[in-house]
Amino acid sequence: RHEAKLTPEEEEVLNKKRSKRTQKKYDERKKTAKISPLLEDQFQQGKLLACIASRPGQCGRADGYLLEGKELEFYL
Numbered sequence: 001r002h003e004a005k006l007t008p009e010e011e012e013v014l015n016k017k018r019s020k021r022t023q024k025k026y027d028e029r030k031k032t033a034k035i036s037p038l039l040e041d042q043f044q045q046g047k048l049l050a051c052i053a054s055r056p057g058q059c060g061r062a063d064g065y066l067l068e069g070k071e072l073e074f075y076l
Contacts, residue, residue: 036068036069036072038072038073038076039066039068039072048066049066049067049072049075049076050064050065050066050067051064051065051067051071052064053065
């Protein structure tokens with residue numbers, strides 16, 4: 001696995017000072033955080049498949065969501 005290089009601003013956000021209670025919650029979430037292998041492959045390629053959900057005519061906007069699970073498998 002390749003570790004992503006973070007900018008100093010991103011490092012600061014990830015390593016900011018938190019209360020003990022918040023840090024405990026954060027650490028618990030990190031233990032169970034899982035990313036689908038299909039989604040991880042897309043991140044490594046630098047491309048993500050998404051569905052645009054905004055209506056036509058919405059100038060300068062593209063609302064949508066990333067494809068995951070069965071929907072992602074269908075398009076791959």
